[in-house]
Amino acid sequence: MELSKxxxxxxxxxxxxxxxxxxxxxxxxxxxxxxxxxxxxxLTMSGFLEARPRVGYYYSGKSKNKILSDQLxxxxxxxxxxxxxxVKEDMSIYDAICTIFLEDTGTLFITNDNNDFIGVxxxxxxxxxxxIGEDIHTMPVGVNMSRMPNLTFLEEHELVIYAADQMxxxxxDSIPIVRKKENNKYQVxxxxxxxxxxxxxxxxxxx
Amino acid sequence: MELSKxxxxxxxxxxxxxxxxxxxxxxxxxxxxxxxxxxxxxLTMSGFLEARPRVGYYYSGKSKNKILSDQLxxxxxxxxxxxxxxVKEDMSIYDAICTIFLEDTGTLFITNDNNDFIGVxxxxxxxxxxxIGEDIHTMPVGVNMSRMPNLTFLEEHELVIYAADQMxxxxxDSIPIVRKKENNKYQVxxxxxxxxxxxxxxxxxxx
Numbered sequence: 001m002e003l004s005k006x007x008x009x010x011x012x013x014x015x016x017x018x019x020x021x022x023x024x025x026x027x028x029x030x031x032x033x034x035x036x037x038x039x040x041x042x043l044t045m046s047g048f049l050e051a052r053p054r055v056g057y058y059y060s061g062k063s064k065n066k067i068l069s070d071q072l073x074x075x076x077x078x079x080x081x082x083x084x085x086x087v088k089e090d091m092s093i094y095d096a097i098c099t100i101f102l103e104d105t106g107t108l109f110i111t112n113d114n115n116d117f118i119g120v121x122x123x124x125x126x127x128x129x130x131x132i133g134e135d136i137h138t139m140p141v142g143v144n145m146s147r148m149p150n151l152t153f154l155e156e157h158e159l160v161i162y163a164a165d166q167m168x169x170x171x172x173d174s175i176p177i178v179r180k181k182e183n184n185k186y187q188v189x190x191x192x193x194x195x196x197x198x199x200x201x202x203x204x205x206x207x
Numbered sequence: 208m209e210l211s212k213x214x215x216x217x218x219x220x221x222x223x224x225x226x227x228x229x230x231x232x233x234x235x236x237x238x239x240x241x242x243x244x245x246x247x248x249x250l251t252m253s254g255f256l257e258a259r260p261r262v263g264y265y266y267s268g269k270s271k272n273k274i275l276s277d278q279l280x281x282x283x284x285x286x287x288x289x290x291x292x293x294v295k296e297d298m299s300i301y302d303a304i305c306t307i308f309l310e311d312t313g314t315l316f317i318t319n320d321n322n323d324f325i326g327v328x329x330x331x332x333x334x335x336x337x338x339i340g341e342d343i344h345t346m347p348v349g350v351n352m353s354r355m356p357n358l359t360f361l362e363e364h365e366l367v368i369y370a371a372d373q374m375x376x377x378x379x380d381s382i383p384i385v386r387k388k389e390n391n392k393y394q395v396x397x398x399x400x401x402x403x404x405x406x407x408x409x410x411x412x413x414x
Contacts, residue, residue, distance in 0.1 A: 039248075198401045202375055
């Protein structure tokens with residue numbers, strides 16, 4: 001949304017002198033109240049200013065980016081997550097690497113025989129194991145993973161933007177999305193990755 | 208930006224019956240032209256409608272997301288790229304893997320002795336090499352990379368959103384940013400990764 005020069009001036013006046021009536025804004029700009037009416041309507045309806053009867057206009061604290069951020073708050077993990085790639089803890093590292101290629105994923109989520117979520121194994125974890133010269137055909141992936149409870153995970157109702165924030169903060173490429181089970185363990189039901197974020201970013205633009 | 212019910216109605220009228228004059232829109236809504244004036248001002252200034260003298264209002268084809276996408280068009284590669292991690296083609300795969308860990312990057316950009324950009328080596332390329340059982344201590348990274356000219360790269364003046372689009376389309380995690388050299392080869396000067404996109408996405412929200 002492009003603001004006109006006059007609209008930017010009005011925001012500035014209200015920011016520094018608000019709450020202020022429409023008449024006083026008009027005086028400061030040496031314009032009539034009628035001339036300003038469309039501008040004030042635009043600025044209040046688009047959320048830059050708020051108006052209160054008998055008080056006047058005041059600055060809502062919303063910048064253009066605030067309005068954008070309101071839009072970003074709409075995206076819920078559940079609607080954007082992709083299927084998780086899950087393997088058992090006793091799978092060999094060699095087979096885990098093959099799974100990474102076959103499923104074209106960056107991260108494996110590891111479960112025990114009870115299907116409880118117990119760990120995460122990334123491409124970096126696998127690269128480290130194979131570089132060290134471990135016997136990748138016999139060593140299980142369960143000894144070469146990041147382990148619960150030291151993992152970042154989210155539930156389906158959370159915001160995609162929060163998932164993105166966690167990936168940046170924790171320096172990880174994807175986040176498992178879980179549901180709590182009756183035994184107080186978690187079941188993995190999805191994943192949000194940096195690819196998810198890049199796709200959403202592009203779709204905002206293309207739509 | 209929240210539109211009022213009346214504004215949504217106006218958009219609908221113009222979408223189906225435009226170009227249409229303000230008077231005719233007012234008639235259809237059984238309102239006066241004066242009552243509609245602020246709404247029409249809002250809709251044209253925020254880009255939903257366009258107005259042409261002696262023709263009337265017509266639908267710009269801009270949705271709320273179009274307005275968002277205009278904002279996303281502001282981000283230029285040059286302002287968001289991070290430093291590239293560059294290694295020579297004769298570095299061993301073992302050392303390349305170590306570099307991935309030391310520099311905490313996902314992708315290495317490969318140059319020859321002349322500092323020309325000749326290839327890209329990803330974590331997946333390295334994982335494949337080490338899995339196959341190659342001698343990673345002697346084999347050079349130059350035989351285990353994706354090679355020019357079959358690579359995606361961009362220049363500094365391009366849009367971040369286009370870089371994101373290319374990463375999705377080509378299924379890659381990062382894009383080298385290059386400058387053309389006098390010998391018609393390229394010098395790598397930066398990278399845009401999915402991490403860059405996730406960071407930008409989060410910063411839009413936090414700002």
